[in-house]
Amino acid sequence: MGAAAMVAGVxxxxxxxxFAGFGALVLANRRARNGQRALLVACLATALWAAALALRALGPALPAPWTVALEVARSAAWLVFLALLLVPAGLPARRLLAAVAVLTALQLALGELTVDVAAAAPVAAAAGAAPAYTAAPAVAVDMPVLAAITVRLLLAVLGILLVEQLYRHTPVRERWGIKFACLGLGTLFVYDFYLYCDALLFRRLQPDLWAARGVVDALCVPLLAITAARNPGWKLGLTLSRQVAVRSAALVGCAAYLLAMAAGGWYLRRVGGAWGALMQLAALVGAGLLLAGVLFSGAARARLRVFISKHFYQARFDYRDEWRRFTQALSEGGPIPGERAIQAIAALAESPAGALWIARDGGRLEPAARWNMPAQYGTEPLDSPFCTLLRERQWVVDASRPWPDGAQPGVELPAWLHGVAQLWLVVPLLLHGRLFGFVALARPRTEVKPDWELFDLLRLAGSQAASCLAHGELADRLAVARQFESFNRMSTFVVHDLKNLLSQHSLLLANAERHKHNPAFQEDMLETLAHSVRKMTGLLQRLSRSDPAGGDVARALPLADVVRRAVAAYAAARPCPLLEAADEQLVADADDQRLERVLAHLLQNALEATSPEGSIRVVLRRQDDAALIELRDTGIGMSEAFVRDRLFRPFETTKPAGMGIGVYESREYIRELGGRLEVESRPGVGTTFRVILPLHRATGVVPVAA
Structure with a gap:
C-alpha cells in the first residue's frame, strides 16, 4: 500500500x-429527534460512504457497486434534507424530490455501466470506486465514465442551488441560526463541483483532489454542529407563497391533463386504423382548446385559489401578498380613484363587480363610482340607522345574513340597497372614526364563504381605501382653492393699481381749484390723465384672455425713458419728485409697464410719507455690471424692525387705506428680472429704495446708429 492510498484512507x-459522531449527537438530542430523520439519514449515509472508501484504500477492496450505491445515498440524502427544509410541513416537495430521484437513478445506472466497461481500469473510481494509486496519475476516460461524471456534476449544481435558496428564503432575523449550515453544506457541494469539473475538463480524475475530499467534508461537520446547537429543531420559519402554490398546482394539473390527452390520442391512433391519425390530431387540438379555455376562466382560477387556501394553509390569506396587491391597485394609474378602490377591495373577496358611495357636503351618501355594475341612484342620509350602525359597529354586512349570529340591532338594510344587482357584501369605509362611505360588492364567481378573517381584511382595506380617496378629494379641493387664490391675488393687484391711479386723480382734483388757469398745470394734468389711460388700457389687456402674451413681455428697455415717465406722472404732486441724473446708455430686459408700475408705487409711497416741504430725488446710474435706480425721500422713515419683519410681507401696511401689497409685488417682479430691491430707512430722517437690475446682454448700452 502506497503513501497516496494511506492519505486517502486516513x-x-x-x-x-x-459524521458518525455528529449523527450520534443529533440522535441524542431529544428536541431534534422528532422530524429530523432526514438529517440523521444524511449523516449516516455520509459516514458509511466515507468508511467504505477508507476501507477500499487501506484494506481489501469493496465491490464497486457498493461504493457507487453509497455515494448515491450520500448525495441524495443531503439533497432530500435541503428540499424538505425548503418546503413547509405537509406539502410534499414533488418537483425537487423528482429531480433528485431522476439524477440519482441515472447515477446508479451509469455507475454500474462504468464498472462493467472499465473493470480493469484504475479510473473506474470516477463511477464511485476509490482510484487505484499507481504510477499512472491520469488515464483517459471513456464516454460512459464521462456521462457518470456529468450526472454527479449536475447533482453538485442542484445542491448548490438548494443551499442558496435555503439562505435566501430564510427570514433575515432567523439567518443567524442557519448561516453556518449553509456554509458547511455549500462547501460540501462546491468541492464536489470543483472535483468533477476538473475531471470533466481534463478527462481524468485527479487522485489528490479525490483524497482530500474526505478531509473537506469532515471540516463541514463543526459548521453543522454550530447550527444544530443554535437551532436544535431546525425550524426555519420558511413558508411557500400562495402564488407559487397556485402556479405549481396549475402546472401540475396542466401536465397531467396534457399527458392524459396525449395517451388518449395515442390510443385512438393505435385502434383507429385509417382514421387514427385524424382522430389523434382532433383530440389533441380539442384538448388544447379546452385547457386554454379553463386557464383563461376567472371562475376556474378563483376555485383553484379557494381550494389551495382551504386545504394547504391554516390562514386563509397571504397577507403580505394581498396587501402588496391592494396598495399597488390603489396607487397605479388608469381609471378614476373610486373605480380603483372598488377593484382593489373586490379582488380581496373574488368579487367581479361593485359600486362606491361617498359622503358629500349635503350630509348624504351618494354614488361616486362603479365597476362592472349598472349605474346606481340611491342615496342614504349619514344620520340614518344603517349608516350609524356601520360607523359605530364597523360591520361588514352580508346581504344574505345582514347581522352576525346573536346580534339583533333592529336595523334593516335600506330598501334601495336591495335593488343593487347581485348584492353580496357592504364594506364600510371609515376615516378617523367617521363614515366616509361604503362599497357594495357583487357575489363572487365561485362559492366563497364569508368569515371573520375575510371581514377583518375587508374592514382594514376599507379604512385604507377611505384614506386614499379622502386624500384625492382633498387634492381636488386644494387645486380649486389655488385657482381661487390666484384669482384673488390677481384681483388684489388690480385693486392696488386702481388705488394708485385714484390717488393721482385725487391729487389733480385737490390742486385744480388753485391752478386750473395755469397753462403748465393744465399740461401736467393732461399728461397725467393720458398716463392713467395708458395704464388702464394695459391693465385691461393683462386681464383679457385674448392677449396671448398677457401684456408682460420682457425686452431690451432703455431705463432712462421709463424713469423719466414715472417721475413725470407725479409732476403736479407736492413735493414734486426730481430726477437728478439719468444715464441714457443703460438698458435692461424688462416689461416697460410693469417696471414703470414698480417705480410709480415707490414714488407714491414716498409722496405719502413726505411733507410738502420735503424732497424726493431720483437717480439712474451704473453700478458695476448693473443699473441702479435710487429713490430718496425726507419723509417719516421706517424702523429697522418694520423693514425686517413687515415691509415685504403681503397685506401688511400702516396706511389707513393701504393694502400692503405694493412693495411685495415690486420686490417679486424685480426678483423675476434677476435683480434685487434694497431698503435703507431711519425714522424721522427718510427712506432710500434701490432698484438694482442686471444690464441687457454683455454690453448694457443702447446701440447707436452710424
Missing amino acids: SHGLCALA
Whole structure:
C-alpha cells in the first residue's frame, strides 16, 4: 500500500468518524429527534460512504457497486434534507424530490455501466470506486465514465442551488441560526463541483483532489454542529407563497391533463386504423382548446385559489401578498380613484363587480363610482340607522345574513340597497372614526364563504381605501382653492393699481381749484390723465384672455425713458419728485409697464410719507455690471424692525387705506428680472429704495446708429 492510498484512507476515515459522531449527537438530542430523520439519514449515509472508501484504500477492496450505491445515498440524502427544509410541513416537495430521484437513478445506472466497461481500469473510481494509486496519475476516460461524471456534476449544481435558496428564503432575523449550515453544506457541494469539473475538463480524475475530499467534508461537520446547537429543531420559519402554490398546482394539473390527452390520442391512433391519425390530431387540438379555455376562466382560477387556501394553509390569506396587491391597485394609474378602490377591495373577496358611495357636503351618501355594475341612484342620509350602525359597529354586512349570529340591532338594510344587482357584501369605509362611505360588492364567481378573517381584511382595506380617496378629494379641493387664490391675488393687484391711479386723480382734483388757469398745470394734468389711460388700457389687456402674451413681455428697455415717465406722472404732486441724473446708455430686459408700475408705487409711497416741504430725488446710474435706480425721500422713515419683519410681507401696511401689497409685488417682479430691491430707512430722517437690475446682454448700452 502506497503513501497516496494511506492519505486517502486516513482522509475518508476522518470524514466517517466526524459524521458518525455528529449523527450520534443529533440522535441524542431529544428536541431534534422528532422530524429530523432526514438529517440523521444524511449523516449516516455520509459516514458509511466515507468508511467504505477508507476501507477500499487501506484494506481489501469493496465491490464497486457498493461504493457507487453509497455515494448515491450520500448525495441524495443531503439533497432530500435541503428540499424538505425548503418546503413547509405537509406539502410534499414533488418537483425537487423528482429531480433528485431522476439524477440519482441515472447515477446508479451509469455507475454500474462504468464498472462493467472499465473493470480493469484504475479510473473506474470516477463511477464511485476509490482510484487505484499507481504510477499512472491520469488515464483517459471513456464516454460512459464521462456521462457518470456529468450526472454527479449536475447533482453538485442542484445542491448548490438548494443551499442558496435555503439562505435566501430564510427570514433575515432567523439567518443567524442557519448561516453556518449553509456554509458547511455549500462547501460540501462546491468541492464536489470543483472535483468533477476538473475531471470533466481534463478527462481524468485527479487522485489528490479525490483524497482530500474526505478531509473537506469532515471540516463541514463543526459548521453543522454550530447550527444544530443554535437551532436544535431546525425550524426555519420558511413558508411557500400562495402564488407559487397556485402556479405549481396549475402546472401540475396542466401536465397531467396534457399527458392524459396525449395517451388518449395515442390510443385512438393505435385502434383507429385509417382514421387514427385524424382522430389523434382532433383530440389533441380539442384538448388544447379546452385547457386554454379553463386557464383563461376567472371562475376556474378563483376555485383553484379557494381550494389551495382551504386545504394547504391554516390562514386563509397571504397577507403580505394581498396587501402588496391592494396598495399597488390603489396607487397605479388608469381609471378614476373610486373605480380603483372598488377593484382593489373586490379582488380581496373574488368579487367581479361593485359600486362606491361617498359622503358629500349635503350630509348624504351618494354614488361616486362603479365597476362592472349598472349605474346606481340611491342615496342614504349619514344620520340614518344603517349608516350609524356601520360607523359605530364597523360591520361588514352580508346581504344574505345582514347581522352576525346573536346580534339583533333592529336595523334593516335600506330598501334601495336591495335593488343593487347581485348584492353580496357592504364594506364600510371609515376615516378617523367617521363614515366616509361604503362599497357594495357583487357575489363572487365561485362559492366563497364569508368569515371573520375575510371581514377583518375587508374592514382594514376599507379604512385604507377611505384614506386614499379622502386624500384625492382633498387634492381636488386644494387645486380649486389655488385657482381661487390666484384669482384673488390677481384681483388684489388690480385693486392696488386702481388705488394708485385714484390717488393721482385725487391729487389733480385737490390742486385744480388753485391752478386750473395755469397753462403748465393744465399740461401736467393732461399728461397725467393720458398716463392713467395708458395704464388702464394695459391693465385691461393683462386681464383679457385674448392677449396671448398677457401684456408682460420682457425686452431690451432703455431705463432712462421709463424713469423719466414715472417721475413725470407725479409732476403736479407736492413735493414734486426730481430726477437728478439719468444715464441714457443703460438698458435692461424688462416689461416697460410693469417696471414703470414698480417705480410709480415707490414714488407714491414716498409722496405719502413726505411733507410738502420735503424732497424726493431720483437717480439712474451704473453700478458695476448693473443699473441702479435710487429713490430718496425726507419723509417719516421706517424702523429697522418694520423693514425686517413687515415691509415685504403681503397685506401688511400702516396706511389707513393701504393694502400692503405694493412693495411685495415690486420686490417679486424685480426678483423675476434677476435683480434685487434694497431698503435703507431711519425714522424721522427718510427712506432710500434701490432698484438694482442686471444690464441687457454683455454690453448694457443702447446701440447707436452710424
